[in-house]
Amino acid sequence: MSDIASTPPRGKGNIARALELDTRLLGMIGALVVVCLIFNFLTDGRFLTPRNLFNLTIQTVSVAIMATGMVFVIVTRHIDLSVGSVLATCSAVMAMTQTRWLPEALGLDIGNPAIFWITVIVGIATGIVIGALHGWLIGYLTIPAFIVTLGGLLVWRNVAWYITSGQTIGPLDASYMKLGGINGTLGVQWSWIVGLIACATALLALFSARRNKLTHDHPVKPLWAEFSLGALICGGILGFIAILNAYEVPAARLRRIFEARGETLPEGYTEGYGLPISVLLLIAIAIAMTIIARRTRLGRYIFAFGGNPDAAELSGINTRLLTVKIFVMMGILCAISAMVASARLANHSNDIGTLDELRVIAAAVIGGTALSGGVGTIHGAILGALIMQSLQSGMAMVGVDAPFQNIVVGMVLVIAVLVDILYRKRMGDRT
Numbered sequence: 001m002s003d004i005a006s007t008p009p010r011g012k013g014n015i016a017r018a019l020e021l022d023t024r025l026l027g028m029i030g031a032l033v034v035v036c037l038i039f040n041f042l043t044d045g046r047f048l049t050p051r052n053l054f055n056l057t058i059q060t061v062s063v064a065i066m067a068t069g070m071v072f073v074i075v076t077r078h079i080d081l082s083v084g085s086v087l088a089t090c091s092a093v094m095a096m097t098q099t100r101w102l103p104e105a106l107g108l109d110i111g112n113p114a115i116f117w118i119t120v121i122v123g124i125a126t127g128i129v130i131g132a133l134h135g136w137l138i139g140y141l142t143i144p145a146f147i148v149t150l151g152g153l154l155v156w157r158n159v160a161w162y163i164t165s166g167q168t169i170g171p172l173d174a175s176y177m178k179l180g181g182i183n184g185t186l187g188v189q190w191s192w193i194v195g196l197i198a199c200a201t202a203l204l205a206l207f208s209a210r211r212n213k214l215t216h217d218h219p220v221k222p223l224w225a226e227f228s229l230g231a232l233i234c235g236g237i238l239g240f241i242a243i244l245n246a247y248e249v250p251a252a253r254l255r256r257i258f259e260a261r262g263e264t265l266p267e268g269y270t271e272g273y274g275l276p277i278s279v280l281l282l283i284a285i286a287i288a289m290t291i292i293a294r295r296t297r298l299g300r301y302i303f304a305f306g307g308n309p310d311a312a313e314l315s316g317i318n319t320r321l322l323t324v325k326i327f328v329m330m331g332i333l334c335a336i337s338a339m340v341a342s343a344r345l346a347n348h349s350n351d352i353g354t355l356d357e358l359r360v361i362a363a364a365v366i367g368g369t370a371l372s373g374g375v376g377t378i379h380g381a382i383l384g385a386l387i388m389q390s391l392q393s394g395m396a397m398v399g400v401d402a403p404f405q406n407i408v409v410g411m412v413l414v415i416a417v418l419v420d421i422l423y424r425k426r427m428g429d430r431t
Contacts, residue, residue, distance in 0.1 A: 039397065057279050063337070065340065066330075068289045069289075082153045088354075089130065093122060093123060139322070172348075182344075185274045186275045248272055370420060
């Protein structure tokens, strides 16, 4: 009852086993690579350009953030069909807060530093209230989560419409829009610094885990496997940073930036965007959710409840309060996703978050979260979101119509569930 899949035993001549890599994770990475290569071929090399990969990452963030919360929801044998509508309501509340309510009530003009922080607090509070309401209806009134969140899908989408009177609200605060991606990046130098810190942290975690195993006389990987795994992780991190840094700021934008500072753009000067703040936010959330899943009592209770609800309740776990906590967490993540989504668009629109519930559930399931409960991974859900966004972006670049894109997404979801059933049956037969 943990958020990590069962690790195959080590054996000679098998690199994956020696490195203790999850075969399902390797399969997902392989599927992502295949999808990218196919679309790169179909688009004459345009899919794997730094510009498209940069856009792909910032487009994935909103769904990926919610997918980390959906893992906990599905692990506990519930479902949340309302995430897209909750995102829309949070987005509407935050848009109205910074453009209408704060200027009218407190006289705070756009650009005031207080607007950003008040907006964030109001948005997260909205997500908490909605999540707590859902959790109370499900946990204490025992209404099935499917019914509660299906009703929420209809209710909150139209609440968002009434809050804004059906209007597009914008432009949004400049500080707020830094959460959207292109308007908020770390730049080349700071991106490399963050990448190096991430590598050092990953290596420290690997060898700290090895030392702890040796201290308790547990079996460990051979040293060559430890170094190889560390090299793979650092290579992936630094390669990702290099790709983002390779996307250069257009000359016209650079010229405007220099002119705003009263300077002249030097001849031949170039500058990369670097790591988006929204991606950094996703990484922080992923780390926090992983720590909750693996290192906290709440995480143990969540996976214990998902593995066997009756046994969890008999063992003294307050399953009703646990349900409320899970949906409050989901509401908070929907609010954060609303910040990222509306900041990327630079406004709140009526269709924001439409069909996100499908994408979020598909991301979690593709990432290995079992609909039967008890099993799921945070990193798998994020990878699932990246696969889904790669499919949609690739189809859009090829010229596939939007309705057919949704058909493909629906088919992928069904196939992912089928693969999950076959995989778990095979693993069960082995044991």
